[in-house]
Amino acid sequence: MSKTIFIVDDSATMVMSVKSTLEMNDFKVETAGDGVEALAKIKAGLKPDLVITDINMPNMGGMELIKNMRALPGLGFMPILTLTTEGEAAKRDEAKKLGATGWLVKPVAGPDLIKVIKQVLPGS
Amino acid sequence: MTRLLLCLAAAVFLGLAFLVYGIITQKELSRLEESGAAAAGNWESESWSDVEKLRRIAALLASVAENDAGENSLQTDKPDKADVLALVSSLIDEVQKRKKKDSVVTEIKNNIKAVVDSTPQFAELLQAHLSRTNATSETAIIEIIKRLTEVKTAAAQLVSALEETRNRVAFLQGDASTKLVESRLLLDGLKVFQQNLNKQIHSAVESVLEQVADLGSFVVIIRDVTSMTNVLAINAAIEAARAGAAGRGFAIVAAEVRKLSTQVEMAVAQIETRVASISRTVKERLSAISILVEGDDEARLVFDIAFALPRLSGDFNTVVEELDGFVKETHGAVNAILAAVIDSLGQTQFQDITRQQIEQVQSGLVMFGKELEDIGNILGADWSKPIKVKTTTEIAETLRSGYTMLMQRRIHNAVIGGSPTDDERNLPEIEVF
Numbered sequence: 371m372s373k374t375i376f377i378v379d380d381s382a383t384m385v386m387s388v389k390s391t392l393e394m395n396d397f398k399v400e401t402a403g404d405g406v407e408a409l410a411k412i413k414a415g416l417k418p419d420l421v422i423t424d425i426n427m428p429n430m431g432g433m434e435l436i437k438n439m440r441a442l443p444g445l446g447f448m449p450i451l452t453l454t455t456e457g458e459a460a461k462r463d464e465a466k467k468l469g470a471t472g473w474l475v476k477p478v479a480g481p482d483l484i485k486v487i488k489q490v491l492p493g494s
Numbered sequence: 495m496t497r498l499l500l501c502l503a504a505a506v507f508l509g510l511a512f513l514v515y516g517i518i519t520q521k522e523l524s525r526l527e528e529s530g531a532a533a534a535g536n537w538e539s540e541s542w543s544d545v546e547k548l549r550r551i552a553a554l555l556a557s558v559a560e561n562d563a564g565e566n567s568l569q570t571d572k573p574d575k576a577d578v579l580a581l582v583s584s585l586i587d588e589v590q591k592r593k594k595k596d597s598v599v600t601e602i603k604n605n606i607k608a609v610v611d612s613t614p615q616f617a618e619l620l621q622a623h624l625s626r627t628n629a630t631s632e633t634a635i636i637e638i639i640k641r642l643t644e645v646k647t648a649a650a651q652l653v654s655a656l657e658e659t660r661n662r663v664a665f666l667q668g669d670a671s672t673k674l675v676e677s678r679l680l681l682d683g684l685k686v687f688q689q690n691l692n693k694q695i696h697s698a699v700e701s702v703l704e705q706v707a708d709l710g711s712f713v714v715i716i717r718d719v720t721s722m723t724n725v726l727a728i729n730a731a732i733e734a735a736r737a738g739a740a741g742r743g744f745a746i747v748a749a750e751v752r753k754l755s756t757q758v759e760m761a762v763a764q765i766e767t768r769v770a771s772i773s774r775t776v777k778e779r780l781s782a783i784s785i786l787v788e789g790d791d792e793a794r795l796v797f798d799i800a801f802a803l804p805r806l807s808g809d810f811n812t813v814v815e816e817l818d819g820f821v822k823e824t825h826g827a828v829n830a831i832l833a834a835v836i837d838s839l840g841q842t843q844f845q846d847i848t849r850q851q852i853e854q855v856q857s858g859l860v861m862f863g864k865e866l867e868d869i870g871n872i873l874g875a876d877w878s879k880p881i882k883v884k885t886t887t888e889i890a891e892t893l894r895s896g897y898t899m900l901m902q903r904r905i906h907n908a909v910i911g912g913s914p915t916d917d918e919r920n921l922p923e924i925e926v927f
Contacts, residue, residue: 379846381845381846381849383842383843383845383846384843384845384846386842387839387840387842387843388839390839391836391839391840394832394835394836425898426850426898454898455846455847455850455898455899456898456899457898457899457900457901457903457921458898458900459921462921462925466927470927471926471927472924472925472926472927473924473925473927474923474924474925475921475923475924476843476846476847477634477840477841477843477844477847478840478843478923478924479837479840480836480837480839480840481833481836481837482924483840486924486926489926490926
């Protein structure tokens with residue numbers, strides 16, 4: 371069965387680009403435009419196998435989203451990757467502390483993204 | 495950029511206006527100085543302040559008025575000492591106010607000068623950010639074009655492979671069809687040969703049977719002759735008996751003839767039996783040969799077909815191998831196309847990066863515009879109040895706090911100055927914790 375990946379980013383082109391890459395590699399994809407929308411979908415029943423989130427987003431950024439998701443029951447071990455333009459080490463350290471599984475700086479080549487996903491997502 | 499030029503022009507105009515005002519003010523003071531200069535001597539050489547000069551003028555006027563009052567005590571329309579002092583006092587107040595305004599003007603001028611002086615560097619910073627944005631976009635577009643070119647090449651190779659395989663399959667199909675037609679002709683030929691051979695065999699069999707049948711008629715003739723000979727022998731025996739002793743020799747000959755006739759009849763019977771047997775045997779054997787010939791023909795047919803089949807099988811194996819190679823080549827080409835498309839999609843991420851870069855430049859321009867607006871408001875307001883304007887250097891530092899990318903900080907340090915902090919060290923771009 372295909373694995374489901376949840377992309378959270380306020381940039382429409384980023385979402386389209388990553389979604390197309392993942393679907394070409396036989397992943398199922400769900401999307402959200404910011405942390406608020408993402409959290410609402412999770413609470414409504416969406417059960418992704420992996421989340422890829424941006425950091426700088428309106429309404430609710432990536433850091434807060436990671437913190438909120440880790441607090442939900444059953445999501446303590448779900449892989450969460452950050453995909454961001456952020457270059458500050460402090461932000462990276464903060465994401466790691468909040469429970470992120472990996473840190474990717476844009477732009478990320480398609481093959482590299484797939485390689486990381488297969489590394490953190492068992493059975494993919 | 496147009497807005498920036500207009501602000502610079504406004505600043506230059508204001509500077510000129512203040513300069514002219516200063517010149518006029520100085521001219522007024524000079525005029526006052528000249529009116530008392532004759533009595534006071536060469537005031538240019540004295541280091542008195544403007545206020546001090548006015549005080550001295552006032553003292554002179556007072557003494558003049560005192561002298562005048564002493565000489566023309568009956569002229570009541572001339573101003574007395576108190577009026578002159580009041581007039582001069584108001585003049586002094588006016589000058590003091592103007593001096594204060596001068597100070598404010600100087601401060602404003604200095605502030606505007608600071609803004610104007612720092613603007614080129616701020617413009618350079620924004621220009622550097624925009625240049626980087628342009629470079630980012632250009633690089634990404636070039637990469638996308640390269641990948642699309644690879645897609646085009648792979649697609650062309652795929653089409654070429656398809657055509658080549660189609661031609662090859664058509665050739666093999668034609669070759670196989672030819673071989674099948676040849677086999678069919680062979681079969682037809684053999685069939686005809688078989689039919690002809692069968693006819694010949696039957697004809698031969700018929701001929702042999704006719705000859706055997708003819709043998710039977712000879713046997714009948716011989717039997718008839720034998721029968722007649724036997725009858726003659728009997729008749730001879732009877733006549734011999736009639737002849738008595740003279741016929742004794744004749745009776746012996748007749749008896750021998752009868753024996754001979756009996757032997758011939760026995761031989762004829764054997765011949766008849768043998769002929770019948772031969773006839774039967776010939777029929778059976780010829781029939782067997784005929785079947786054997788037919789069976790042999792079919793065996794040859796099977797042999798030829800079996801011989802042709804491996805050739806056909808070989809051709810089809812070749813077709814399968816060709817198709818297998820084609821599938822592998824197609825697979826490779828499709829994979830190449832897929833990889834190029836995925837790579838191109840990755841390059842489109844540049845749009846998000848350039849968006850953030852341009853947003854920072856927009857933010858800088860908004861802040862700069864706000865500062866100019868504030869300066870304009872100050873210039874139109876009460877100049878007696880203290881003023882504070884931000885320089886573009888200060889605006890640039892505000893921008894720095896909004897940067898998200900390492901590249902932005904590096905550009906800032908290169909243009910404005912500053913050294914990398916610990917947070918600006920080279921971190922890996924892909925990291926799994």
